[in-house]
Amino acid sequence: MIETMTTADWLAERNQALCCEVELVGLDELRSWEFRPGTHDLVHSSGQFFSVHGLDVRTGERRWKQLIIRQDEIGLLGILAKRFDGQLQFLMQAKVEPGNINRVQLSPTVQATRSNLTRVHRGEPTRYLDLFTAPGRGRVLVDQLQSEQGRCFYRKRNRNMIVLTTDEVERHENYRWFTLDELHQLLPVDNLLNMDARSVLSCLPLTELYEGRALHSTQDLMSWLNDIRMTNDVRAQLVGLCELGSWQPNPAELADDSFRLVGVRVHAIGREVGSWEQPMITPLRPHVIAFLTTHLDNAPHVLMHADVEPGTLNVAELGPTLDRAPDADEDGLLSHVLESKPLFDTVLSEEGGRFYHGVNRYLVAYTTDPAEPGPDYRWVSVRQLESLVGQGHHVNVQARTLLACARANLKL
Amino acid sequence: MIETMTTADWLAERNQALCCEVELVGLDELRSWEFRPGTHDLVHSSGQFFSVHGLDVRTGERRWKQLIIRQDEIGLLGILAKRFDGQLQFLMQAKVEPGNINRVQLSPTVQATRSNLTRVHRGEPTRYLDLFTAPGRGRVLVDQLQSEQGRCFYRKRNRNMIVLTTDEVERHENYRWFTLDELHQLLPVDNLLNMDARSVLSCLPLTELYEGRALHSTQDLMSWLNDIRMTNDVRAQLVGLCELGSWQPNPAELADDSFRLVGVRVHAIGREVGSWEQPMITPLRPHVIAFLTTHLDNAPHVLMHADVEPGTLNVAELGPTLDRAPDADEDGLLSHVLESKPLFDTVLSEEGGRFYHGVNRYLVAYTTDPAEPGPDYRWVSVRQLESLVGQGHHVNVQARTLLACARANLKL
Numbered sequence: 001m002i003e004t005m006t007t008a009d010w011l012a013e014r015n016q017a018l019c020c021e022v023e024l025v026g027l028d029e030l031r032s033w034e035f036r037p038g039t040h041d042l043v044h045s046s047g048q049f050f051s052v053h054g055l056d057v058r059t060g061e062r063r064w065k066q067l068i069i070r071q072d073e074i075g076l077l078g079i080l081a082k083r084f085d086g087q088l089q090f091l092m093q094a095k096v097e098p099g100n101i102n103r104v105q106l107s108p109t110v111q112a113t114r115s116n117l118t119r120v121h122r123g124e125p126t127r128y129l130d131l132f133t134a135p136g137r138g139r140v141l142v143d144q145l146q147s148e149q150g151r152c153f154y155r156k157r158n159r160n161m162i163v164l165t166t167d168e169v170e171r172h173e174n175y176r177w178f179t180l181d182e183l184h185q186l187l188p189v190d191n192l193l194n195m196d197a198r199s200v201l202s203c204l205p206l207t208e209l210y211e212g213r214a215l216h217s218t219q220d221l222m223s224w225l226n227d228i229r230m231t232n233d234v235r236a237q238l239v240g241l242c243e244l245g246s247w248q249p250n251p252a253e254l255a256d257d258s259f260r261l262v263g264v265r266v267h268a269i270g271r272e273v274g275s276w277e278q279p280m281i282t283p284l285r286p287h288v289i290a291f292l293t294t295h296l297d298n299a300p301h302v303l304m305h306a307d308v309e310p311g312t313l314n315v316a317e318l319g320p321t322l323d324r325a326p327d328a329d330e331d332g333l334l335s336h337v338l339e340s341k342p343l344f345d346t347v348l349s350e351e352g353g354r355f356y357h358g359v360n361r362y363l364v365a366y367t368t369d370p371a372e373p374g375p376d377y378r379w380v381s382v383r384q385l386e387s388l389v390g391q392g393h394h395v396n397v398q399a400r401t402l403l404a405c406a407r408a409n410l411k412l
Numbered sequence: 413m414i415e416t417m418t419t420a421d422w423l424a425e426r427n428q429a430l431c432c433e434v435e436l437v438g439l440d441e442l443r444s445w446e447f448r449p450g451t452h453d454l455v456h457s458s459g460q461f462f463s464v465h466g467l468d469v470r471t472g473e474r475r476w477k478q479l480i481i482r483q484d485e486i487g488l489l490g491i492l493a494k495r496f497d498g499q500l501q502f503l504m505q506a507k508v509e510p511g512n513i514n515r516v517q518l519s520p521t522v523q524a525t526r527s528n529l530t531r532v533h534r535g536e537p538t539r540y541l542d543l544f545t546a547p548g549r550g551r552v553l554v555d556q557l558q559s560e561q562g563r564c565f566y567r568k569r570n571r572n573m574i575v576l577t578t579d580e581v582e583r584h585e586n587y588r589w590f591t592l593d594e595l596h597q598l599l600p601v602d603n604l605l606n607m608d609a610r611s612v613l614s615c616l617p618l619t620e621l622y623e624g625r626a627l628h629s630t631q632d633l634m635s636w637l638n639d640i641r642m643t644n645d646v647r648a649q650l651v652g653l654c655e656l657g658s659w660q661p662n663p664a665e666l667a668d669d670s671f672r673l674v675g676v677r678v679h680a681i682g683r684e685v686g687s688w689e690q691p692m693i694t695p696l697r698p699h700v701i702a703f704l705t706t707h708l709d710n711a712p713h714v715l716m717h718a719d720v721e722p723g724t725l726n727v728a729e730l731g732p733t734l735d736r737a738p739d740a741d742e743d744g745l746l747s748h749v750l751e752s753k754p755l756f757d758t759v760l761s762e763e764g765g766r767f768y769h770g771v772n773r774y775l776v777a778y779t780t781d782p783a784e785p786g787p788d789y790r791w792v793s794v795r796q797l798e799s800l801v802g803q804g805h806h807v808n809v810q811a812r813t814l815l816a817c818a819r820a821n822l823k824l
Contacts (some may be wrong), residue, residue: 143634159642232528
């Protein structure tokens with residue numbers, strides 16, 4: 001579809017039309033949220049949405065307690081695709097989320113929690129949802145359950161879908177069709193493609209037919225990952241918030257080592273519900289999240305690290321080469337990344353419905369050094385990484401973002 | 413390897429040599445087990461092995477509380493393979509488990525919980541374990557995380573491995589090499605191949621190269637399964653045993669709708685630890701667990717049911733055509749199975765380390781009726797089923813048993 005307005009003009013217009021006033025309030029002041037008697041867990045009065053608990057984590061050597069968000073339901077992140085004059089285009093939504101550091105970001109066509117699906121919050125029905133869920137939907141190109149941040153979420157995952165429709169689609173003003181090339185050109189814009197959009201795009205296999213041999217067989221990679229899953233004794237148990245150290249009844253704010261939990265009061269225009277209140281995660285500081293890439297036997301490879309996170313369903317998933325605060329570099333790996341040839345270097349936001357001003361620096365760098373820095377690292381070909389993403393629950397959300405960014409910028 | 417003794421003689425001899433005296437005792441009498449103060453959960457005093465809790469389950473329409481076994485760790489089920497004169501053989505162990513309804517059953521080469529791996533119980537090291545876990549192990553043919561009964565276990569899974577070694581392997585008297593054909597001939601023997609052996613064998617892809625087109629594309633099957641996962645709102649929360657109705661402190665026995673929990677005192681010969689005590693699951697009665705099979709477009713297909721179970725990691729997994737008490741047949745499906753041509757009909761045991769006398773009737777039947785009896789059923793080709801098993805967490809343990817049995821008996 002040929003749009004009459006440039007992307008920049010459309011975004012500027014949407015940034016005018018949509019807005020979201022966000023006011024920070026105490027957790028104890030949140031309307032419809034309460035600290036449940038006894039455990040003091042923070043829950044919505046409907047029992048829906050999500051809840052905040054303590055997590056008691058024991059590994060072989062360490063034990064700690066931390067905050068964790070629980071959201072058992074599987075939400076839907078769907079991008080609608082359609083061919084126009086033979087060319088595949090993707091329908092993206094200009095969406096404001098309360099946690100966004102800016103206003104509008106590009107999100108999937110549909111971004112729906114079960115609460116949206118069942119309309120617990122009594123708002124308007126989610127636009128285009130039927131094209132993903134109704135019988136007779138179009139051809140499903142991607143349909144995978146994928147994890148989200150295992151540091152903050154207890155076993156959260158969403159269903160990532162791309163559906164190719166042949167139906168006529170009426171385009172609402174908040175939506176716009178983009179080719180894959182156009183989306184790749186927008187990825188390096190700071191805080192434009194939102195986390196959900198990056199995750200869904202990463203699930204689209206693009207390099208299946210590429211030549212070049214992977215350094216390790218996929219079977220060897222799975223065994224390496226399963227070795228780590230079997231030997232890392234991570235026992236994570238949900239406990240009441242009152243079991244966290246230094247608990248005070250009805251706190252205005254909660255914090256642990258890596259994030260604070262704050263309350264927000266939201267007034268939005270152009271969303272299903274006009275105003276609401278909710279807790280949000282505020283990371284203590286931005287991380288550098290990086291892929292080191294290289295070519296081995298002509299095949300593009302990425303240096304993956306096996307990340308063990310307490311909320312992960314599968315104990316360990318493949319994560320980026322590194323994901324750390326910018327001053328943490330005991331092993332010199334961050335320096336190595338920063339001294340390598342940069343291919344991509346952009347500040348991107350985490351999901352603005354859960355993270356308040358959660359931004360990280362995403363880096364893709366190119367090295368000619370084929371060393372694996374330790375037993376928890378493996379060079380994985382981009383084609384292998386796509387195939388592991390395709391199986392679900394093997395590649396974490398930070399790495400999926402970087403896969404999308406790397407493919408847009410790496411000579412494949 | 414050509415064995416000098418027949419399988420029957422070797423089994424008879426092992427049944428003489430190995431034994432296990434099992435005495436039923438009250439749960440409150442179990443040495444080293446205790447009802448934890450407060451929640452009254454039943455735990456081992458080391459904090460290891462497994463523990464027994466309540467599970468509060470809410471679905472869209474129903475809410476109930478039940479018993480559940482929690483075992484967070486990932487155990488190892490490994491079969492060692494080796495070529496003798498070009499022929500692949502598998503090293504199986506004659507093993508007595510306290511819950512076995514008979515004495516010896518054939519188990520994988522290695523069947524180890526983390527407690528075995530780390531030797532919490534201070535017994536002898538697990539034989540052949542290094543061939544699966546040490547650097548320089550042989551070629552890995554299978555390495556998958558697979559679920560166990562989601563009705564009784566909270567998110568339990570084990571690592572299923574087959575490793576092809578070229579090392580010289582000293583054969584201990586409790587172990588014997590079998591070809592795949594020989595194992596297929598032993599599957600129809602009542603209570604001989606144990607659940608773990610069946611599970612590992614089912615993971616070996618055998619029909620990859622077979623012709624014939626599947627009725628549904630694999631993408632369509634995944635979307636059907638993900639639809640069910642997304643729309644079934646199953647919220648399962650671990651709660652203390654004392655939250656189960658009719659709780660009495662320090663009970664000798666616990667029961668819910670489908671199983672009782674009993675205590676056993678075990679004296680074994682030929683195991684890592686000579687004597688111990690533990691709780692075990694006693695199913696209230698045997699189920700009929702069946703695959704209905706047919707050929708569609710020349711490809712063997714199996715009628716799979718999407719099973720939603722409260723302890724399942726992935727909400728729903730592909731289960732058998734049916735799995736029910738023999739008098740439950742409101743929908744007539746059991747009659748349909750029983751009237752179809754029988755290909756396999758054998759009583760097989762569930763895992764004898766957790767289930768006390770847990771046996772079920774496993775049936776594979778052949779029909780020429782290609783109907784799908786409802787929206788939760790799909791015909792899946794055997795080749796597709798193998799590939800879904802290979803991804804892990806998609807096919808439940810009852811269906812994996814039946815896959816192993818069907819392949820041994822169905823004209824592929």
